[in-house]
Amino acid sequence: MQGVDSRSGVTSPGVRENAVVLECRNITKDFSRIRALDDVSFELRRGEILGLVGDNGAGKSTLVKIVRGALAPTSGTIYVDGRKQRFRSPRDAIRKGIQCVYQETAIVEQLSVQENFFLGQELIRPGIGGALRFVNSPMMRKESEAYLERMGFDLDVREEIGNFSGGQRQAVAVMRALYFNPKLLLLDEPLTALSEKAKQRLGQLLVEARATCPMILVTHDFEGAVEICDRLIVLKQGKVSGELETRETPLSKAEMLHYLFTHM
Amino acid sequence: MGWREVKRAVLHINSVVLIVAIIGLGVAFSLLSRHFLTLTNLRVILETMSILTILSLGVHSLLVAGEIDISFAAVLGLSAVVAALVSSGNTNTFLLILSGLAAAVAVGLANGFFVVNMGIPSFLVTLASMAGVNGLVLLLSNYRSVLLSDDLFPEIFYGRPFWQVPTAVFWMVGLIIVTGIVLRYTRFGRWVYATGGNNRVALLMGIPTKRVRYALFVASSFLAGIAGFIVASRSLSARPLIGDAYLMPAIAAPILGGALLTGGRGSVIRTTLGALVLTIITNGANLLGLEPAYQNIFMAIILIGSLSTQGGRDLIRRLLAHAVARRTKGAP
Numbered sequence: 001m002q003g004v005d006s007r008s009g010v011t012s013p014g015v016r017e018n019a020v021v022l023e024c025r026n027i028t029k030d031f032s033r034i035r036a037l038d039d040v041s042f043e044l045r046r047g048e049i050l051g052l053v054g055d056n057g058a059g060k061s062t063l064v065k066i067v068r069g070a071l072a073p074t075s076g077t078i079y080v081d082g083r084k085q086r087f088r089s090p091r092d093a094i095r096k097g098i099q100c101v102y103q104e105t106a107i108v109e110q111l112s113v114q115e116n117f118f119l120g121q122e123l124i125r126p127g128i129g130g131a132l133r134f135v136n137s138p139m140m141r142k143e144s145e146a147y148l149e150r151m152g153f154d155l156d157v158r159e160e161i162g163n164f165s166g167g168q169r170q171a172v173a174v175m176r177a178l179y180f181n182p183k184l185l186l187l188d189e190p191l192t193a194l195s196e197k198a199k200q201r202l203g204q205l206l207v208e209a210r211a212t213c214p215m216i217l218v219t220h221d222f223e224g225a226v227e228i229c230d231r232l233i234v235l236k237q238g239k240v241s242g243e244l245e246t247r248e249t250p251l252s253k254a255e256m257l258h259y260l261f262t263h264m
Numbered sequence: 265m266g267w268r269e270v271k272r273a274v275l276h277i278n279s280v281v282l283i284v285a286i287i288g289l290g291v292a293f294s295l296l297s298r299h300f301l302t303l304t305n306l307r308v309i310l311e312t313m314s315i316l317t318i319l320s321l322g323v324h325s326l327l328v329a330g331e332i333d334i335s336f337a338a339v340l341g342l343s344a345v346v347a348a349l350v351s352s353g354n355t356n357t358f359l360l361i362l363s364g365l366a367a368a369v370a371v372g373l374a375n376g377f378f379v380v381n382m383g384i385p386s387f388l389v390t391l392a393s394m395a396g397v398n399g400l401v402l403l404l405s406n407y408r409s410v411l412l413s414d415d416l417f418p419e420i421f422y423g424r425p426f427w428q429v430p431t432a433v434f435w436m437v438g439l440i441i442v443t444g445i446v447l448r449y450t451r452f453g454r455w456v457y458a459t460g461g462n463n464r465v466a467l468l469m470g471i472p473t474k475r476v477r478y479a480l481f482v483a484s485s486f487l488a489g490i491a492g493f494i495v496a497s498r499s500l501s502a503r504p505l506i507g508d509a510y511l512m513p514a515i516a517a518p519i520l521g522g523a524l525l526t527g528g529r530g531s532v533i534r535t536t537l538g539a540l541v542l543t544i545i546t547n548g549a550n551l552l553g554l555e556p557a558y559q560n561i562f563m564a565i566i567l568i569g570s571l572s573t574q575g576g577r578d579l580i581r582r583l584l585a586h587a588v589a590r591r592t593k594g595a596p
Contacts (some may be wrong), residue, residue: 093468106468108461110528111454119458120469122451235397 019045020082020155021184021214022067027076029238034093036062037073038238049215050208053222053230055264058235060218064188067216068100069093080183094121097183101190103171109162116161117144117176146173147179151205167198174202178209185215191224203228222260226253234263276521282537286544293548300551300562307429313543314436317536319444319514322484324535326386327518328529329480331379332459333391335371336488336514337507340351343368344502345401348410357416362533365489367515371397372485376478386481409503411498421490422497432494439487444532456480460527466554511515512560513542516567543565 023211029037043049052060058227064140065071067078069087077213078085087093090100100106106118114137123136123143144157153171161169170190177185182189189208191199206215206228219225235244242263246254250257285314293300319336347364371393378389412418416539421432457471458466466473488507496502519525520541521534540562549559 089470090468094470100468102468106465108332108458108528111457115454119454120471123455124451127437134449135451135454137449151585176466246584 003263004094009134017235019047021080021195022061022216023079024067025077025079026254027063027073027078029059029066029071030074036238037066038077040235040238040240042233042240043256044214044216046214047211048230049210049217049228051225052216052218052235052258053225053232053264054222054235055220055243057237060220060235062238063235064100064186064216064218067093068098068186070153071223091120096180098186099177099180099182099184100179100186100188101170102188106173107169109160111161112147112158113155113161114141114144114157116172117148117179119176121180133154143179148175151175163200167201169195170194170198171202171205173223174205176198178213182213185213186213189219191219191221192216199224222257223253226256226260232260234260236264265389278534279531279537282521282541284339285483286537287539288302288363289541289548293544293551297551299567300548303524303589305368305547305551309540309547310433311430311435312547313393313539314430314432315491315494316510316513316517316543317436317539318439318487318494319510320517320535320539321439321532322480322487323514324518324523324530324532325443325447325456326480326484326519327523327525328460328527328530329335329456329477330463331386331480332515333375333386333390333481333484334511335375335394335397336484336491336504338394338401339371339485339488339506340367340495340510341401341502341504342397342404342493343489344496344506345405347493347503348497348502349404351412351414351417357414357420360414360417361420364484368485368489368492369482373478375485376481379481380474380477398505405502405504407504409501412500412502414574417493418497418500420497421493425467432498435490435494439490440532440536447532452476452479457528459470460529462528467527480492511541512563513546513566516563516570517542518553519567 003035011215020043023041024043025041027037027040028035040059040063042050049063053256054060062071064074067087068091071085075214078087080098085096087096087098089129093100105127107117111119116142118135123140124130125134125136129136141157145155145164148155148157151167151171153175155164155172161172164172174187174190191202194202202226207216208232209215217229230241230245230247232246233240234244241258245258246256290301299305302487316524319340322336324335332355343364345365347360350360350363366379375386375389375393378384378393379386421431421435425431447456455466455471455473455476457467458471461472491510492502492507495506517538518530518535521536522531523535545562545566546559549562
């Protein structure tokens with residue numbers, strides 16, 4: 001099946017394969033005289049975790065901000081499921097099925113686990129209550145509790161999330177993103193601030209969840225990226241400087257790390 | 265009693281302290297003055313409390329969102345003076361209300377614009393707008409009280425249709441209920457707490473924090489406008505700068521109720537209890553014939569005391585909460 005641009009009727013070559021969920025084509029971003037991204041193109045396929053790696057200032061975060069609607073590209077096009085998209089805001093991107101998990105856990109410490117779980121996407125009561133935008137707290141509690149439990153986390157969702165560990169908070173943030181069945185999940189350095197044990201547990205969680213939700217993992221932890229991701233794209237000074245398959249490759253882990261270091 | 269129950273009890277420490285303070289002050293003033301515990305005086309307390317509480321609700325909502333508005337005292341005077349001036353033209357009562365509220369809301373919109381769009385701290389913006397609006401009120405009123413020439417207007421805001429209780433009290437109760445429901449049970453309310461708790465995260469999660477803050481500045485001015493109508497209806501005239509007397513207590517009430525200046529915390533019920541504590545103090549001091557100077561000193565001591573113990577209460581709450589969290593499973 002061929003993807004067709006809904007506005008212009010232009011066919012995206014990236015969706016000739018059914019499996020492509022996201023295609024970024026020729027993305028360039030300028031901040032006054034500085035070119036943060038220079039003609040970056042890549043695609044994300046269904047069932048994979050794509051790693052975006054690179055040194056500080058390589059353009060990883062800028063790219064993620066563009067995909068999640070926080071920045072507009074200077075030029076270039078984004079296709080989601082073969083349809084050309086232009087996100088006006090992060091809310092717009094969320095509405096179109098793009099969820100994001102951040103390095104500094106995107107939670108509000110003063111709110112409970114369930115309130116954070118549905119933050120910005122609160123469940124609304126049916127009927128007149130819904131018209132007045134009353135939140136459906138019992139449903140939110142039930143849903144968040146059941147989902148977290150299914151994923152192996154037994155937390156009292158009525159507790160303030162600020163009382164839990166960094167790992168537990170990040171786990172809630174990841175599961176919150178997965179709960180909404182996103183078309184794709186952006187993970188912007190989600191493991192950086194965590195302990196080794198928490199990193200392993202969450203890494204495992206991501207690998208298990210990739211079948212239902214493709215992901216882009218932004219990281220400068222090369223070892224972690226090689227273990228978690230199926231494919232890696234190396235960014236250097238705003239350009240794609242290398243690409244690496246990590247699953248079906250004759251390269252050893254050490255060779256893959258060597259490749260990444262030489263291309264950054 | 266399990267850990268969770270212990271923690272929940274500690275979470276309500278602010279409410280417990282306020283209720284104990286109300287009972288303690290009630291007992292103390294009853295012993296010191298035989299007029300304190302009379303039906304007439306309790307009615308006076310409710311009447312006095314109504315204006316303060318309505319103003320506090322606006323301040324409270326903004327504090328929860330991490331902002332502050334100190335222009336409400338001037339806005340109170342503005343809405344009162346505008347309504348009184350319009351009333352001199354023998355116009356419709358509805359027009360009086362509309363013009364007073366329009367003036368109040370205009371100040372709220374201006375505050376919102378400078379804080380939200382220009383990024384100027386809300387304290388500075390509302391400090392400036394307080395001075396500007398006060399000046400405008402003096403010019404509009406020609407430095408004098410303006411007579412309220414309408415029969416229905418005072419009936420709406422300070423009539424006594426039931427049990428000699430003025431409508432101001434019903435306005436207060438209604439606004440407490442509406443504000444409480446909006447903040448606690450609606451999506452907008454969740455957004456207010458999220459905006460104040462962590463504005464950056466709220467933005468990341470797609471919450472329109474600018475619109476939320478705008479709406480709260482307008483709501484605060486709207487509430488100050490209603491309070492202005494009550495004040496004007498009580499004295500059947502609008503005196504410029506009348507709102508200044510409410511500046512300190514209306515900010516103190518939510519803080520006394522546990523709202524943080526840093527945002528993200530606060531409860532409408534506790535703010536109301538805070539307003540009641542402050543009203544009882546003023547009322548009791550009046551009955552004892554204490555000079556207003558002593559009342560101000562007493563109020564300052566209470567405010568500073570509340571702010572000083574807030575850290576300790578928060579520490580106890582956090583220690584217990586962490587102990588509870590450690591006992592839950594699933595920690596990665």
